[in-house]
Amino acid sequence: MSAPTTKRTVTEREARQVAEAAREQDWRKPSFAKELFLGRFRLDLIHPHPLPADDDVQRGEEFLAKLRDFCETKIDSARVEREAQIPDEVVDGLKELGALGMKIDTKYGGLGLTQVYYNKALALVGSASPAIGALLSAHQSIGVPQPLKLFGTQEQKDTFLPRCARTDISAFLLTEPDVGSDPARLATTAVPDGEDYVLDGVKLWTTNGVVADLLVVMARVPQSEGHKGGITAFVVEASAEGVTVENRNAFMGLRGIENGVTRFHRVRVPAANRIGPEGAGLKIALTTLNTGRLSLPAMCAGAGKWCLKIAREWSAVREQWGRPVALHEAVGSKISFIAATTFALEAVLELSSQMADENRNDIRIEAALAKLYGSEMAWLMADELVQIRGGRGFETAASLKARGERAVPAEQLLRDLRINRIFEGSTEIMHLLIAREAVDAHLAVAGDLIDPGKPLSDKARAGANAGVFYAKWLPRLVAGPGQLPSAYGEFKHEVDLSGHLRYVERHARKLARCTFYAMSRWQGRMETKQGFLGRIVDIGAELFAMSAACVRAELLRSRGDHGREAYQLADAFCHQARIRVDELFGRLWVNTDDVDRKVVKGVLGGVYEWLEQGIVDPSGDGPWIADATPGPSTRPNVHRPIR
Numbered sequence: 001m002s003a004p005t006t007k008r009t010v011t012e013r014e015a016r017q018v019a020e021a022a023r024e025q026d027w028r029k030p031s032f033a034k035e036l037f038l039g040r041f042r043l044d045l046i047h048p049h050p051l052p053a054d055d056d057v058q059r060g061e062e063f064l065a066k067l068r069d070f071c072e073t074k075i076d077s078a079r080v081e082r083e084a085q086i087p088d089e090v091v092d093g094l095k096e097l098g099a100l101g102m103k104i105d106t107k108y109g110g111l112g113l114t115q116v117y118y119n120k121a122l123a124l125v126g127s128a129s130p131a132i133g134a135l136l137s138a139h140q141s142i143g144v145p146q147p148l149k150l151f152g153t154q155e156q157k158d159t160f161l162p163r164c165a166r167t168d169i170s171a172f173l174l175t176e177p178d179v180g181s182d183p184a185r186l187a188t189t190a191v192p193d194g195e196d197y198v199l200d201g202v203k204l205w206t207t208n209g210v211v212a213d214l215l216v217v218m219a220r221v222p223q224s225e226g227h228k229g230g231i232t233a234f235v236v237e238a239s240a241e242g243v244t245v246e247n248r249n250a251f252m253g254l255r256g257i258e259n260g261v262t263r264f265h266r267v268r269v270p271a272a273n274r275i276g277p278e279g280a281g282l283k284i285a286l287t288t289l290n291t292g293r294l295s296l297p298a299m300c301a302g303a304g305k306w307c308l309k310i311a312r313e314w315s316a317v318r319e320q321w322g323r324p325v326a327l328h329e330a331v332g333s334k335i336s337f338i339a340a341t342t343f344a345l346e347a348v349l350e351l352s353s354q355m356a357d358e359n360r361n362d363i364r365i366e367a368a369l370a371k372l373y374g375s376e377m378a379w380l381m382a383d384e385l386v387q388i389r390g391g392r393g394f395e396t397a398a399s400l401k402a403r404g405e406r407a408v409p410a411e412q413l414l415r416d417l418r419i420n421r422i423f424e425g426s427t428e429i430m431h432l433l434i435a436r437e438a439v440d441a442h443l444a445v446a447g448d449l450i451d452p453g454k455p456l457s458d459k460a461r462a463g464a465n466a467g468v469f470y471a472k473w474l475p476r477l478v479a480g481p482g483q484l485p486s487a488y489g490e491f492k493h494e495v496d497l498s499g500h501l502r503y504v505e506r507h508a509r510k511l512a513r514c515t516f517y518a519m520s521r522w523q524g525r526m527e528t529k530q531g532f533l534g535r536i537v538d539i540g541a542e543l544f545a546m547s548a549a550c551v552r553a554e555l556l557r558s559r560g561d562h563g564r565e566a567y568q569l570a571d572a573f574c575h576q577a578r579i580r581v582d583e584l585f586g587r588l589w590v591n592t593d594d595v596d597r598k599v600v601k602g603v604l605g606g607v608y609e610w611l612e613q614g615i616v617d618p619s620g621d622g623p624w625i626a627d628a629t630p631g632p633s634t635r636p637n638v639h640r641p642i643r
Contacts, residue, residue: 039512060117101165230279
């Protein structure tokens with residue numbers, strides 16, 4: 001059997017078609033965020049705040065107590081950073097603790113934790129060592145357990161889930177050297193051969209891949225007689241003949257992460273290891289990420305808590321001009337931002353996680369917003385912490401310790417958090433993904449109308465449908481509860497949050513009006529207006545976070561659990577968020593997008609090369625993108641399962 005050729009070439013339209021086919025097309029359950037983008041503030045979908053069952057709380061709290069003890073006594077974060085590796089005994093200890101099976105059902109040997117407590121556990125262990133948090137998250141959120149839970153056969157669950165719960169580490173392999181967020185160009189192939197598939201290709205940035213025992217691999221099955229073909233998901237034994245881990249990658253942060261390059265050369269995979277039907281691989285991947293994405297904001301919320309702790313302790317003892325630096329407004333505003341934003345991130349996380357557990361709402365947009373917002377805001381909080389710490393923020397923990405000061409790894413946190421804006425969908429891709437879901441209702445009724453490839457008959461039919469839809473929808477965007485001073489009065493106590501919710505309701509309608517106007521103005525060119533779409537999504541993220549913060553504050557107040565302080569934090573966050581929202585609305589129509597496009601064309605055309613003179617380039621030689629031609633490996637196998 002000859003090796004397949006590499007480097008697929010696809011048109012922009014073909015790439016969009018592949019991505020569109022992988023989307024979940026239907027909305028069978030309500031979605032708070034989807035309604036928000038349509039200008040409908042459905043507070044009833046999130047308030048009163050949903051709560052976990054008592055037995056779930058008891059089971060979760062018992063595990064958290066054990067995990068906290070493990071983190072405090074067995075994890076040496078400085079050692080992980082220093083040696084750029086998680087010690088094997090720590091991984092073995094996590095296995096014994098059952099941490100590999102937090103989300104796996106008890107009948108398969110797992111702990112059966114809810115999404116809420118799984119995320120609490122990730123926040124806890126991620127605060128001790130972000131690299132360990134990444135290991136556990138990649139294993140359970142996107143590795144073998146989650147796709148099998150959603151799409152696996154009973155035989156697959158019986159075979160693989162007990163292993164994943166206690167002994168086997170898993171990894172998710174989608175990205176390739178020349179394929180990132182454009183899966184239409186996926187080059188790894190899985191050719192049917194009798195009762196097997198034969199895999200050939202190279203996968204890049206395989207988190208956990210260096211130490212994994214089981215892999216979820218996305219590969220393209222060629223269309224043939226009896227085979228629908230398409231991108232398909234497989235469970236692959238990492239020890240199978242022909243699987244080679246060719247490199248353990250090193251990064252600016254998460255230095256203990258076991259991330260590598262994996263080559264497949266004529267690897268035989270039983271058809272029984274295929275997850276779902278042929279061609280369903282991307283849909284499986286995207287559906288898995290719907291809740292899997294919540295693991296990143298969990299660790300971002302944990303990072304915010306640590307930033308707040310260090311900012312509080314440091315700013316109280318560090319004096320400048322006769323006063324603690326916290327009492328200087330320039331520093332105090334940063335501390336307020338960290339405190340309020342941490343409260344909001346935890347509110348978004350808790351709300352989204354509980355909705356995922358209840359499974360009565362569609363949370364694909366909420367989870368994506370949580371990932372987008374959490375990763376961006378956590379990075380800003382860490383950056384502010386470094387600024388508050390000054391030179392000590394830039395100094396490594398090891399250096400601080402060597403000269404006799406507390407070893408605070410602020411600069412490490414900044415490096416570790418940076419990847420979250422790229423992991424599991426970069427901020428730019430998340431903007432486009434969320435924007436596509438946000439305008440789904442519009443495209444459902446008017447998509448053919450703005451599609452240049454559709455015939456006039458389809459456009460006429462779409463025009464009629466759109467007329468009916470907009471005749472009902474547009475008038476509802478004119479007025480709403482946000483204009484009534486008494487609306488949301490149940491949120492008015494010693495601190496008044498009702499005004500913030502009225503603000504959200506009014507600006508949700510404004511957001512929907514702006515989206516409609518933009519679609520009317522640009523029609524089929526709307527998808528090219530990525531700057532506009534990004535701001536639309538960022539406004540929605542802020543409004544969602546404001547809603548979650550207010551609802552969580554009211555929950556804590558009603559339970560007598562720091563309610564007054566929660567209201568204060570929610571109020572501060574909402575005031576800060578409103579400033580950002582107002583700015584984003586202004587930038588929808590007053591921006592530099594057109595000027596930027598002209599400059600970019602000039603840069604790519606080389607007309608500004610003179611600006612690059614006067615420097616030397618310290619980069620090494622070699623291609624920008626490594627060769628990924630299928631074939632046997634010529635490098636040593638650095639795979640090292642932890643047993």
